[in-house]
Amino acid sequence: MESVNKLADTFPGIGEAIREQTIDSLFQGVVDMCEGALMVDHDSRITWIDEKYKTLLGVDDQVIGRVVEEVIPKSLMRRVVETAKPILLDLMEFGERSFVVLRLPLKRPDGSVKGAVGFVLFDRFQYLQPIMSKFAMLRDELATAQQLLAGQRRAKYTFSQFLGTSEAVREVKRTARRAAQFDTTVLLLGETGTGKELLAHAIHNASSRADKPFVAVNLAAIPETLMESEFFGVAPGAFTGADRRGRDGKFALAEGGTLFLDEIGDMPMAVQAKLLRALQEREIEPLGSNKVIKVDVRVVAATSRDMGALLKERAFRPDLYYRLNVLPITLPPLRARIEDIQDICESLLERIAQKTFAPQRELAPSAIQAFQAYHWPGNVRELCNVLERMTALSDSPVLTADDIAMVLPGAEPPAGPVAEVSRPGDGGGSLHEVVADAERAAIAEALRRAKGVKAEAARLLGISRANLYDKLTGYGMLSR
Ligand SMILES: Nc1ncnc2c1ncn2[C@@H]1O[C@H](COP(=O)(O)OP(=O)(O)OP(=O)(O)O)[C@@H](O)[C@H]1O
Numbered sequence: 001m002e003s004v005n006k007l008a009d010t011f012p013g014i015g016e017a018i019r020e021q022t023i024d025s026l027f028q029g030v031v032d033m034c035e036g037a038l039m040v041d042h043d044s045r046i047t048w049i050d051e052k053y054k055t056l057l058g059v060d061d062q063v064i065g066r067v068v069e070e071v072i073p074k075s076l077m078r079r080v081v082e083t084a085k086p087i088l089l090d091l092m093e094f095g096e097r098s099f100v101v102l103r104l105p106l107k108r109p110d111g112s113v114k115g116a117v118g119f120v121l122f123d124r125f126q127y128l129q130p131i132m133s134k135f136a137m138l139r140d141e142l143a144t145a146q147q148l149l150a151g152q153r154r155a156k157y158t159f160s161q162f163l164g165t166s167e168a169v170r171e172v173k174r175t176a177r178r179a180a181q182f183d184t185t186v187l188l189l190g191e192t193g194t195g196k197e198l199l200a201h202a203i204h205n206a207s208s209r210a211d212k213p214f215v216a217v218n219l220a221a222i223p224e225t226l227m228e229s230e231f232f233g234v235a236p237g238a239f240t241g242a243d244r245r246g247r248d249g250k251f252a253l254a255e256g257g258t259l260f261l262d263e264i265g266d267m268p269m270a271v272q273a274k275l276l277r278a279l280q281e282r283e284i285e286p287l288g289s290n291k292v293i294k295v296d297v298r299v300v301a302a303t304s305r306d307m308g309a310l311l312k313e314r315a316f317r318p319d320l321y322y323r324l325n326v327l328p329i330t331l332p333p334l335r336a337r338i339e340d341i342q343d344i345c346e347s348l349l350e351r352i353a354q355k356t357f358a359p360q361r362e363l364a365p366s367a368i369q370a371f372q373a374y375h376w377p378g379n380v381r382e383l384c385n386v387l388e389r390m391t392a393l394s395d396s397p398v399l400t401a402d403d404i405a406m407v408l409p410g411a412e413p414p415a416g417p418v419a420e421v422s423r424p425g426d427g428g429g430s431l432h433e434v435v436a437d438a439e440r441a442a443i444a445e446a447l448r449r450a451k452g453v454k455a456e457a458a459r460l461l462g463i464s465r466a467n468l469y470d471k472l473t474g475y476g477m478l479s480r
């Protein structure tokens with residue numbers, strides 16, 4: 001068949017007659033398989049139509065020579081002729097019916113288009129309906145799951161949600177903001193409920209990795225036996241059964257983004273060595289694999305444990321501790337910043353009112369005093385809970401110390417000094433020392449990244465070269 005001679009050219013070495021026979025039978029085979037076939041010339045006029053298509057459309061030979069759209073109004077054969085591009089699978093409507101069609105251009109040996117051929121693959125689209133609706137359902141389910149997953153791997157909080165205006169909180173936020181700008185490892189220290197997780201989210205959101213994943217792993221919640229696979233993943237075929245297809249670990253899931261290692265103090269020694277390697281080499285080895293994979297993640301770690309004590313008890317590797325302790329940020333307990341309590345309460349009461357669609361409650365001065373005198377072992381988390389319970393139990397628009405007594409029987413004046421800033425890790429230190437430690441660490445890291453080039457380190461730190469020199473002299477770091 002002349003119209004498909006171009007195809008025949010692709011079979012050199014076969015004799016002309018065999019080639020034509022092959023092409024003819026191939027074409028006939030396709031036509032037989034289809035529910036109809038038709039050809040048009042370069043003006044999109046019908047040059048040939050098979051019997052099945054004629055029956056399907058209810059037409060006769062009169063259609064030969066007519067423009068294709070006069071016979072099949074929704075035909076796209078003209079587009080195939082004009083663009084010289086096939087339309088491989090498409091749905092075409094004809095009256096009330098839908099056909100699954102395939103359209104190919106027909107070309108001359110010089111590549112110019114001389115027409116097109118169209119095949120109707122199915123004439124009863126409704127036969128495909130169960131498959132199509134199943135496909136649509138699966139596609140919707142996949143989109144929902146992907147959205148959910150992406151949502152879970154996104155950091156929820158920003159610095160503005162970290163409440164408090166005390167100098168201690170402002171300093172924490174200042175250091176954390178600076179940390180966000182660098183790729184340094186950050187270690188968040190502080191009692192339970194002081195906002196370590198909130199701050200980790202905020203650091204990620206303020207970093208250049210904000211649009212990449214934020215993956216949180218709570219080490220206290222993972223059984224020791226599963227920890228390695230959770231972190232580094234499992235290679236395909238490593239185990240029989242459920243994991244046959246392999247699974248990404250948290251490092252791989254956080255690629256390009258931030259990995260939040262919560263409760264790092266609870267990490268078993270055996271896994272610590274592997275984590276150290278991953279942090280040092282920036283590469284991981286999935287379980288059952290002999291290939292290492294490069295990873296690009298920033299690590300933010302947190303713990304409410306006393307790291308100094310863990311090191312002494314040899315429950316934590318010092319080398320890993322130093323790796324993580326590049327930029328430590330200590331979150332002060334609530335009792336050490338009682339001046340924040342009123343502000344935090346106001347914001348939280350506003351949030352509660354919005355959530356419950358109820359008018360916003362106020363705190364009587366007696367309530368604020370009682371709150372300031374309490375020692376808040378659960379810190380801001382406990383304060384949130386207490387306020388929620390009080391608003392649920394009392395209808396009064398102004399909450400008093402009596403309302404507090406109902407939900408917080410232990411609210412007695414605290415024992416011991418209230419203004420002490422606890423500092424897990426190195427057993428105490430003034431704010432000035434904390435800041436100095438953080439600065440030293442940030443400078444050391446910038447120098448490392450800048451390979452010792454001070455102008456570049458200054459640029460990374462966002463300070464002038466002179467300022468960097470002053471600081472290096474001040475910290476006795478110039479000889480390095
Ligand atoms: N400064 C703050 N401003 C607003 N909310 C806060 C603040 N600190 C803590 N919270 C709230 O308190 C709760 C506990 O915070 P978060 O989970 O960040 O604490 P954490 O330090 O990680 O505690 P843990 O050590 O128990 O895990 C959260 O609901 C958080 O939103």
Ligand SMILES: [Mg+2]
Nearest residue numbers: 196197262302
């Ligand atoms: Mg936490």
